[in-house]
C-alpha cells in the first residue's frame with residue numbers, strides 16, 4: 183500500500199511539468215479550441231455567408247490562417263478590410279470575431295461571436311481547413 187502511494191506521488195510530481203507543457207502553458211501559443219465543436223458552430227453561424235471553398239456573401243475561408251486579410255481573389259472586400267495590414271492568426275481572428283467593427287472600423291461583416299470558447303473552437307476548425 184505504501185509503495186503504491188509513493189509511486190502515485192512520484193508520478194504526479196513527474197506528470198505536472200508534462201501537463202503544463204500540453205495544456206495550460208501552451209494555451210497562448212497553440213489554440214485551445216476543439217475543431218469538432220468549431221465545425222458545428224461554423225455550420226450554424228458562418229455558412230449563411232461563408233464556405234471553405236467558395237466566395238459567397240463573405241469570402242472563402244480555405245487557407246485562412248497565415249493569410250493576409252482581404253486577399254481572396256474575386257471577392258469584393260470593403261476598402262477598410264483591404265487596407266488593413268492584418269494577417270489572420272489565432273489572435274487577430276479572436277479579435278475580429280469578438281467585434282469586427284471595433285477591430286477594423288468600416289468593414290462589412292455584421293456579426294459577432296461573444297463567447298470566447300466558441301471563438302477558440304471556430305479558430306481551431308479553421309486551422310484544420312488551412313492545413314489541407
Ligand code: HEC
Pocket residue numbers: 224227228229230231232239240241242246250251252253254258259260262263264270275278279288289290291292293295304
Ligand atoms: C451575414 C453574413 C456573414 C456571416 C454570418 C459571417 N460573415 Fe464573415 N464576412 C462577411 C463579410 C461580408 C465579410 C467581408 C468583410 C469586409 O470586406 O469588410 C466577411 C469576412 C470575414 C473574414 C475575413 C476574411 C478575409 O479573407 O480576410 C473572416 C475571417 C470571417 N469573415 C470569419 C467569419 C466567421 C468565422 C463567421 C462565423 C462565426 C462569419 N465570418 C460569419 C459576412 C459574414
